[in-house]
Each structure stands twice: as structure tokens, then as C-alpha cells.
Amino acid sequence: MILGRVVGSLWCTRKHAGLGTYKLLLVRPYFYYDPSHETEQVVAVDTVGAGVGEDVVVCLGAPARWSLGDANLPVDAAVLGIVDRCQLQRVAFEGGAPAREGGPRARPLAPLGAQPPRTVEWIE
Amino acid sequence: MIRGVVVGEVWGTRKAAGLDGRKLLLVAVERSDRLVVGVDTLDARVGDRVLVTWGSGARNVLQPGPGNRGVLCDAAVAMVVDGSSDPPAEEGECSSGA
Numbered sequence: 001m002i003l004g005r006v007v008g009s010l011w012c013t014r015k016h017a018g019l020g021t022y023k024l025l026l027v028r029p030y031f032y033y034d035p036s037h038e039t040e041q042v043v044a045v046d047t048v049g050a051g052v053g054e055d056v057v058v059c060l061g062a063p064a065r066w067s068l069g070d071a072n073l074p075v076d077a078a079v080l081g082i083v084d085r086c087q088l089q090r091v092a093f094e095g096g097a098p099a100r101e102g103g104p105r106a107r108p109l110a111p112l113g114a115q116p117p118r119t120v121e122w123i124e
Numbered sequence: 125m126i127r128g129v130v131v132g133e134v135w136g137t138r139k140a141a142g143l144d145g146r147k148l149l150l151v152a153v154e155r156s157d158r159l160v161v162g163v164d165t166l167d168a169r170v171g172d173r174v175l176v177t178w179g180s181g182a183r184n185v186l187q188p189g190p191g192n193r194g195v196l197c198d199a200a201v202a203m204v205v206d207g208s209s210d211p212p213a214e215e216g217e218c219s220s221g222a
Contacts (some may be wrong), residue, residue: 081139
């Protein structure tokens with residue numbers, strides 16, 4: 001799964017019959033993730049009622065399809081839950097300082113200038 | 125499966141069915157700059173090195189058997205690593221220094 005922020009939604013009139021009732025959300029991932037989905041935004045089916053501005057967890061691949069009850073749907077991403085809060089080690093996000101004495105330098109998870117998750121609480 | 129280090133945790137009250145009561149961990153993939161969210165069943169803590177199962181197999185960690193297709197999960201912590209025989213990471217190679 002990946003952590004991302006809902007930045008919008010999209011709708012359409014002509015679509016696969018099985019997708020009739022699902023809301024589609026535009027989600028911007030906070031971190032690099034699966035190389036086959038290396039885009040700035042991913043479109044995910046909403047199953048929990050998420051709104052713009054909320055942090056969400058998105059499930060990718062076949063499990064996202066099966067969770068909608070039909071293995072034949074053309075879906076490969078689904079919102080799994082809405083994030084109330086998350087904790088993250090600051091050293092893992094920013095990189096630089098050794099995580100522990102004598103340990104290797106941490107490589108930053110986020111590219112330079114990237115925003116941390118909206119709901120983050122730092123673990124120092 | 126991939127190796128990673130637990131660097132945080134995620135909480136949410138509105139979650140898909142099948143994940144009730146499960147902890148969601150932020151796992152930094154070892155020797156890369158990627159971060160994934162994985163379901164935890166083994167009570168892993170921040171700083172633990174873990175093995176994460178990817179894709180369809182991850183559901184089997186939560187609920188084994190053929191009836192688990194409805195579980196919305198593509199990454200799960202399958203193992204908390206105690207040790208491995210590979211050489212220690214070089215400077216700047218490891219994503220969170222564990």
C-alpha cells in the first residue's frame with residue numbers, strides 16, 4: 001500500500017459497466033513507490049468515502065480489484081482507509097544524520113522540498 | 125518479498141472491512157528511497173527490520189485460505205528479522221540506518 005493525499009476527483013459518463021457506482025479519486029503519493037506506477041498522481045477507486053485534502057492509504061494491484069467483489073473489473077488501485085494520524089521517524093524522512101551511533105547515514109525518503117504527510121507526528 | 129525497516133505507523137478509523145484492528149506500518153524499503161504501508165500482524169515496532177510480502181500473497185498473512193479475496197491488502201509484514209548474513213550497509217546505502 002502507499003500513503004497519499006487526495007487532491008481531486010474525476011468523473012465520466014462513458015465507462016466500463018462494472019464501474020458504474022464507484023467514485024474515482026486523484027491521489028498524490030507522498031513517497032516514491034512501485035516503479036510501475038511512477039507518476040505524480042494515481043487514480044484510485046474510493047470505497048471509504050474520502051474527500052479532497054485527506055490523507056489516505058491506497059492499495060495497488062490485483063487485491064484492489066478483488067476487494068470490489070469482481071475479479072474482472074478494470075481496476076488496479078483502491079482507497080483502503082482514511083488516515084487520522086501517522087507517526088514517522090524524522091531521520092527517515094529527511095535523511096542525513098545517522099539513525100544510531102555508528103550506524104550508516106540514512107538516505108532521505110522524500111525528494112528535496114517534498115511536503116511531509118499532513119497528519120504527521122515526528123519521531124525524533 | 126522485500127526487506128525494510130519500520131519507520132512509523134498510520135492510524136485511521138475509517139478502514140476497509142477485513143482490516144479492523146490491524147496496525148498499519150510505514151516501512152522504508154532497505155537500500156532504496158521508497159516507503160510502503162504494510163499491515164502488521166506480528167507487533168513490529170519502529171526500528172525493527174522486517175520482511176514485507178507484496179501483492180496478492182499479502183492477503184494470506186492476514187487470512188489464509190481461498191476465501192480471502194475480499195481482503196484489501198497488497199503488503200503485509202510476514203517476518204520480523206532477527207539477523208542476516210549479508211555485509212553491513214555502506215555509508216548512505218541504507219534507508220533508515222537499521
